[in-house]
Amino acid sequence: MDFSLTDEQKSRSREFYDTCKNLSKKRPPSLVGFEAIYELDECWEYNMYCAEEFAKKGWLALGWPPEYGGSGDMMDRVLFAEARGYYGTPGADIFGVQMLAPTLLQAASEEIKREFLPPIARGEVMWCELWSEPNAGSDLAALATTAIRKGDEYVINGQKTWNTGAHRAHWGFGVFKTDPAARRHHNMTFLLLDMKTPGITIRPIPYLDGSAPYCEVYFDDVRVPAKNIVGQEHEGWAVVNLLAGFERSGINEIMSMMRGLEQLVAFCNETKRRGQPLAKDPLVRNRLAQLACELAAARALAYRVADLQNRNEMSLMDASAGKIFFSELGERFAFMAGDILGPYGQVRTSRWAPLNGIWEKMFHEHFITTISMGTNEIQRNIIAWYGLGLPRMR
Amino acid sequence: MDLRFTEEQEILRQTARGFLAAECPKTLVRELEQSEKGYSPELWKKMAELGWMGLIIPEEYGGIGYTFQDLTVLLEEIGRNILPGPFVATTTSTFPILEAGTEEQKKGLLPEIAQGDLILTTALLESDGVFDASGIAIKAAPKGDAFIINGTKLFVDMAHVAGHIICVTRTKEGTAPEKGITLFIVDSATAGISCQVMPTTAQDKLCEVRFENVNVPKKNVLGTIDEGWAIVEMILRKGAIARCAESIGAIQTCVEMTVAYAKERVQYERPVGAFQALQHIMADMWTAMETSRYLVYEAAWMESNGLPCTKEASMAKAYVNEVYRNVSKWAVRLHGAIATSNDHDIPLYYRRSKAADTAFGSTDFHREIVAGQIGLV
Numbered sequence: 085m086d087f088s089l090t091d092e093q094k095s096r097s098r099e100f101y102d103t104c105k106n107l108s109k110k111r112p113p114s115l116v117g118f119e120a121i122y123e124l125d126e127c128w129e130y131n132m133y134c135a136e137e138f139a140k141k142g143w144l145a146l147g148w149p150p151e152y153g154g155s156g157d158m159m160d161r162v163l164f165a166e167a168r169g170y171y172g173t174p175g176a177d178i179f180g181v182q183m184l185a186p187t188l189l190q191a192a193s194e195e196i197k198r199e200f201l202p203p204i205a206r207g208e209v210m211w212c213e214l215w216s217e218p219n220a221g222s223d224l225a226a227l228a229t230t231a232i233r234k235g236d237e238y239v240i241n242g243q244k245t246w247n248t249g250a251h252r253a254h255w256g257f258g259v260f261k262t263d264p265a266a267r268r269h270h271n272m273t274f275l276l277l278d279m280k281t282p283g284i285t286i287r288p289i290p291y292l293d294g295s296a297p298y299c300e301v302y303f304d305d306v307r308v309p310a311k312n313i314v315g316q317e318h319e320g321w322a323v324v325n326l327l328a329g330f331e332r333s334g335i336n337e338i339m340s341m342m343r344g345l346e347q348l349v350a351f352c353n354e355t356k357r358r359g360q361p362l363a364k365d366p367l368v369r370n371r372l373a374q375l376a377c378e379l380a381a382a383r384a385l386a387y388r389v390a391d392l393q394n395r396n397e398m399s400l401m402d403a404s405a406g407k408i409f410f411s412e413l414g415e416r417f418a419f420m421a422g423d424i425l426g427p428y429g430q431v432r433t434s435r436w437a438p439l440n441g442i443w444e445k446m447f448h449e450h451f452i453t454t455i456s457m458g459t460n461e462i463q464r465n466i467i468a469w470y471g472l473g474l475p476r477m478r
Numbered sequence: 479m480d481l482r483f484t485e486e487q488e489i490l491r492q493t494a495r496g497f498l499a500a501e502c503p504k505t506l507v508r509e510l511e512q513s514e515k516g517y518s519p520e521l522w523k524k525m526a527e528l529g530w531m532g533l534i535i536p537e538e539y540g541g542i543g544y545t546f547q548d549l550t551v552l553l554e555e556i557g558r559n560i561l562p563g564p565f566v567a568t569t570t571s572t573f574p575i576l577e578a579g580t581e582e583q584k585k586g587l588l589p590e591i592a593q594g595d596l597i598l599t600t601a602l603l604e605s606d607g608v609f610d611a612s613g614i615a616i617k618a619a620p621k622g623d624a625f626i627i628n629g630t631k632l633f634v635d636m637a638h639v640a641g642h643i644i645c646v647t648r649t650k651e652g653t654a655p656e657k658g659i660t661l662f663i664v665d666s667a668t669a670g671i672s673c674q675v676m677p678t679t680a681q682d683k684l685c686e687v688r689f690e691n692v693n694v695p696k697k698n699v700l701g702t703i704d705e706g707w708a709i710v711e712m713i714l715r716k717g718a719i720a721r722c723a724e725s726i727g728a729i730q731t732c733v734e735m736t737v738a739y740a741k742e743r744v745q746y747e748r749p750v751g752a753f754q755a756l757q758h759i760m761a762d763m764w765t766a767m768e769t770s771r772y773l774v775y776e777a778a779w780m781e782s783n784g785l786p787c788t789k790e791a792s793m794a795k796a797y798v799n800e801v802y803r804n805v806s807k808w809a810v811r812l813h814g815a816i817a818t819s820n821d822h823d824i825p826l827y828y829r830r831s832k833a834a835d836t837a838f839g840s841t842d843f844h845r846e847i848v849a850g851q852i853g854l855v
Binding site: 085086087088089093159345346349350352353361363364368369370372373374376377378380381382384385387388390391394401402404405406408409461463464465467468469471472473474475476477 | 479480481482483484487547737740741748749751752753754757758760761762764765768769770772773775776779780783790793794796797842845846848849852853854855
């Protein structure tokens with residue numbers, strides 16, 4: 085057993101951290117939390133700028149085969165995610181770089197790979213995910229939006245929802261019902277489409293904190309070239325499952341919490357209450373220490389998942405366990421930090437807000453990780469059914 | 479990074495698993511709880527023959543020179559089977575001799591330990607019941623070529639069968655409680671030592687040890703006079719990781735037994751394991767186990783490689799304490815009333831979670847160490 089990094093990995097890691105640290109000098113103060121990049125123009129521009137800087141170093145294609153412009157390995161990808169998470173640096177598109185690219189590498193035709201991978205590696209094209217529908221959330225296979233083949237096009241009609249950043253994205257990937265008569269799981273196709281195609285209407289959904297990073301996307305006779313397919317026609321479910329496997333080990337969020345903890349510790353050291361630093365309060369010490377333990381446990385498990393993935397071994401149970409754990413840790417952290425900040429915990433980014441209002445933001449943003457990427461309840465089903473072999477009730 | 483066990487470790491694990499399954503059935507565990515000794519000398523001898531007591535002892539002193547991480551692999555199996563006895567007490571008391579003992583002390587004790595002929599334990603806690611140096615009040619006063627120890631130690635693991643006791647004493651009243659602590663290797667047959675087993679939750683033979691004018695020769699000082707607290711910290715650190723490894727094994731058994739029972743037990747004409755209300759709790763038990771596991775493996779790896787890991791050891795102990803208690807509690811509840819019967823095996827695990835929790839530092843003790851380590855002033 086060996087938890088250490090090689091000297092080469094250590095120096096790569098240092099390079100990732102240094103670069104993200106440098107990029108953070110240009111970070112707009114309005115960029116608070118994970119989803120703000122989709123909100124304000126200056127934040128989106130910063131996202132694109134970071135993408136360009138990462139692309140120059142070839143870091144958006146880490147772990148790809150060299151023939152598609154790739155370099156490094158899976159471990160480099162983990163180390164890069166750590167550094168980005170720690171500094172909260174955007175630019176490595178969650179949907180394009182982190183989820184679609186590895187899926188294309190495994191499941192797409194040569195033509196599709198040649199067309200769509202280079203713009204992702206160059207940080208030019210940002211993607212969104214078109215999966216959920218009003219009546220197909222956790223039960224994604226119940227989707228109803230159709231893509232009917234007409235000649236060398238698919239014609240899409242229906243509605244998708246909860247599409248993060250769809251109003252910013254250049255391209256979208258999604259699953260659509262292509263054979264309404266066929267049985268469940270064998271009736272849908274995975275398609276790539278230009279978000280500027282006529283017939284697409286995008287409406288942001290007001291999120292509970294007043295921001296609007298998620299959208300509804302309406303399709304009215306939207307024509308997509310039939311060649312824009314990933315995997316087999318009507319067999320998009322297999323691609324969905326493949327892509328879901330690339331939904332992150334959580335290391336990014338975990339490192340973001342690590343930095344959050346460091347900043348909260350510094351705040352408690354500097355801030356006096358009842359004539360002494362908050363850090364001297366035994367309750368504060370106990371709660372922060374407990375959180376640090378849980379964070380270390382989350383990180384160790386994320387390494388376990390990464391280690392398995394590096395060797396192309398199955399990590400289904402551990403990946404689900406990790407997702408449940410780090411996301412619910414995010415909830416606990418947000419609530420605890422809010423408690424420690426007292427009345428200031430409710431102040432949005434402004435001159436009254438400690439730590440630039442991050443913990444007020446987190447009071448709302450923690451739902452992103454518990455609900456998206458397969459709700460935690462679905463993850464518990466995965467562990468129970470596929471991991472522990474418990475009977476599935478029908 | 480490679481988080482797999484070595485082939486050698488896998489062999490150790492398989493050997494231990496097979497051996498303990500055959501030699502340590504739950505009937506024996508129950509019998510030993512009720513027995514006076516609390517361990518089986520015959521089984522102890524067989525364990526010694528497998529090299530377990532000498533696992534961490536270098537070959538030159540009659541051991542087999544394995545690493546700390548190898549030891550935790552074995553402890554995980556021991557915990558899986560909740561083998562009662564002085565294994566943890568002896569190994570965690572062997573480390574201070576290895577690290578701070580004189581050549582004479584090593585030559586005198588280590589081969590005997592490796593042979594399984596000498597049981598050791600460490601006497602740390604006193605009436606305060608705290609794990610920091612402020613709790614050490616028992617006096618060792620110099621007299622000629624010896625020290626005279628007077629006072630009472632509590633919660634001393636298996637002291638009633640130990641041949642030697644490492645006793646943590648106060649030799650000087652100083653400004654800081656950590657100053658003036660001295661450790662002695664005390665032959666438990668010395669006049670003035672009396673021992674009584676305390677009735678505890680796990681019936682694991684924690685003892686009250688009274689020292690009345692106990693004469694200990696100066697050559698039995700372990701480490702440096704007045705500067706023994708660093709050794710105690712090392713014992714607590716290694717002991718915490720060791721008990722965590724044991725707990726991981728116990729947690730795994732709790733999860734496995736619960737899942738197996740949920741597949742078997744039929745109510746409402748279906749296995750109760752088909753109900754999501756129960757499935758999700760089992761998923762949480764499994765998740766808690768896995769988060770604990772890699773936290774402990776990482777701390778064990780650091781300790782094994784000589785990396786500073788005060789923070790990691792305390793994080794593991796504070797975290798695993800709660801996980802073991804929770805998982806074993808859920809194991810009882812998901813079994814239902816049947817597992818509240820003392821004839822059931824699950825309560826053996828639940829009761830041991832209490833013992834595991836207090837040994838080598840309680841949750842709050844370790845959290846306070848973590849609080850300092852993460853930079854709180």
